[in-house]
Amino acid sequence: MGKLGRGSWIVGLTLLAAACAPAPKPIVVAPKPVAPPPVVPATPPMPLPPGGAAVTMKVPMIGADGVRVTPNRGLSREEYIWHLRSGLNVAALNCQGPVWGEIAQNYNRYLQVHKGRLAQSNKAVDSEYVKRYPGQNGLRVRDTKMTDLYNYFALPPVRAEFCDKSLAKSREIIALPSAALPEYSFGALADLDGVFINFFNAFEQYKIDIVEWNARYGPKPSPTPVATSATPATGD
Numbered sequence: 001m002g003k004l005g006r007g008s009w010i011v012g013l014t015l016l017a018a019a020c021a022p023a024p025k026p027i028v029v030a031p032k033p034v035a036p037p038p039v040v041p042a043t044p045p046m047p048l049p050p051g052g053a054a055v056t057m058k059v060p061m062i063g064a065d066g067v068r069v070t071p072n073r074g075l076s077r078e079e080y081i082w083h084l085r086s087g088l089n090v091a092a093l094n095c096q097g098p099v100w101g102e103i104a105q106n107y108n109r110y111l112q113v114h115k116g117r118l119a120q121s122n123k124a125v126d127s128e129y130v131k132r133y134p135g136q137n138g139l140r141v142r143d144t145k146m147t148d149l150y151n152y153f154a155l156p157p158v159r160a161e162f163c164d165k166s167l168a169k170s171r172e173i174i175a176l177p178s179a180a181l182p183e184y185s186f187g188a189l190a191d192l193d194g195v196f197i198n199f200f201n202a203f204e205q206y207k208i209d210i211v212e213w214n215a216r217y218g219p220k221p222s223p224t225p226v227a228t229s230a231t232p233a234t235g236d
Helices: 003-020 077-094 102-113 115-132 138-153 156-173 178-217
Strands: none
Touching: 077 102, 077 115, 077 138, 077 156, 077 178, 102 115, 102 156, 115 138, 115 178, 156 178
16 A cells, blocks of 8 residues: 555544544533522511501600609599599490490499498599689589590590400409498509500600601602702893
């Protein structure tokens, strides 16, 4: 075989070997990792007034002793008895249904058991108002304050808690001797009033919370465009 033929044969074998060799594996380039989107914290729900109260309602101020000035503060011994009677009266009228219906029955029983002591208290409070408001119609002032007191005890946002507390008091008071009524009325009235004080404190906290929520999550006001006055052209 000549040199030319031998060279062609070698080239042919080389090409055949190259054709039979396995194909090189493709180079796989790993994709660059994609950064996850930033986590946006969820907006907490907007604070709401406790008990579904109106956002514009006003609550009694806090006195110098750090306690709210409600209609049940600074009372005489006899007024404590009568204010408790007023609270239970409101409960007997407003707290109805299978759970609270017992209040009205207990209230009527309470009026019978302590009839004499309550009459004494009522007369004493009349005298106190006449002395407290000289030159005025003290009994008329008392009637006005009693109307305000009834409205106070009928505050809708605390109705359920007030009724629960009144039910317990109505059961206790019918088992008392009348001689114990003044001392009992002092503590029982404080318990009833505590329901309202807790609500007022919660409402004041709501006013703080809603200001903070609006500052962080509330809609931001659009910037007000600044009006510019045109400079009048001056002639030569």
